[in-house]
Amino acid sequence: EVQLVGSGGGLIQPGGSLRLSCAASGFTFSEFYMTWVRQAPGKGLEWISSISGSSRTIDYADSVRGRFTISRDNAQKSVYLQMNSLRAEDTALYYCARSSYASGWSLDSWGQGTLVTVSS
Amino acid sequence: QSALTQPASVSGSPGQSITISCTGASSDVGNSIYVSWYQQHPGKAPKLMIYEVSNRPSGISNRFSGSKSGNTASLTISGLQAEDEADYYCSSYTSISWLFGGGTKLTVL
Numbered sequence: 001e002v003q004l005v006g007s008g009g010g011l012i013q014p015g016g017s018l019r020l021s022c023a024a025s026g027f028t029f030s031e032f033y034m035t036w037v038r039q040a041p042g043k044g045l046e047w048i049s050s051i052s053g054s055s056r057t058i059d060y061a062d063s064v065r066g067r068f069t070i071s072r073d074n075a076q077k078s079v080y081l082q083m084n085s086l087r088a089e090d091t092a093l094y095y096c097a098r099s100s101y102a103s104g105w106s107l108d109s110w111g112q113g114t115l116v117t118v119s120s
Numbered sequence: 121q122s123a124l125t126q127p128a129s130v131s132g133s134p135g136q137s138i139t140i141s142c143t144g145a146s147s148d149v150g151n152s153i154y155v156s157w158y159q160q161h162p163g164k165a166p167k168l169m170i171y172e173v174s175n176r177p178s179g180i181s182n183r184f185s186g187s188k189s190g191n192t193a194s195l196t197i198s199g200l201q202a203e204d205e206a207d208y209y210c211s212s213y214t215s216i217s218w219l220f221g222g223g224t225k226l227t228v229l
Binding site: 033035037044045046047050052057058059061095099103104105106107108109110111112113 | 123153154156158165166167168171172175177209211213215216217218219220221222223
């Protein structure tokens with residue numbers, strides 16, 4: 001069974017840093033792109049960042065470029081999101097999800113989400 | 121890129137059919153086969169319902185179908201059931217980034 005378990009969220013002051021983790025199991029982790037999607041309270045989904053299986057290809061949404069860094073450790077079957085210079089508008093539930101060419105580049109499995117609250 | 125445009129809400133009675141539209145541009149929906157739809161119940165993670173415009177993942181009811189014409193993709197749910205009440209999001213994939221619609225709240229009357 002495919003499982004994605006996110007962790008690392010919490011309450012952080014503006015300007016602070018936080019590192020999210022997503023642990024994967026039930027599939028060959030290195031064969032999948034991994035993606036972070038966030039959802040602000042009461043709002044819709046927003047793509048944040050993605051990383052290829054080899055880590056060679058990475059991209060970010062303009063809203064987080066230069067502040068967030070995505071990385072992965074295929075041996076640990078985990079993907080990470082380092083978030084720096086956090087702002088109030090970064091407050092959201094952060095989901096990790098997987099995708100591949102085989103699934104038509106859809107996000108076919110999602111984690112349960114980890115909540116990040118940026119507030120003083 | 122701007123978010124894809126979806127109606128904020130749609131509603132239907134049990135047994136009826138409804139369609140949710142998702143309008144983008146020629147640079148995303150109009151030029152991509154990688155359009156997908158997600159269902160999200162309150163407090164839950166999104167769930168993939170349709171991928172590559174019209175394909176259903178294993179385990180998804182054939183009451184859910186997808187299509188596309190020009191810059192607009194559509195999700196149709198036939199034989200509405202109470203458990204279909206949820207938020208629905210469309211998405212278009214373009215070169216390692218995903219563009220989402222604003223979401224549509226489906227109410228089953």
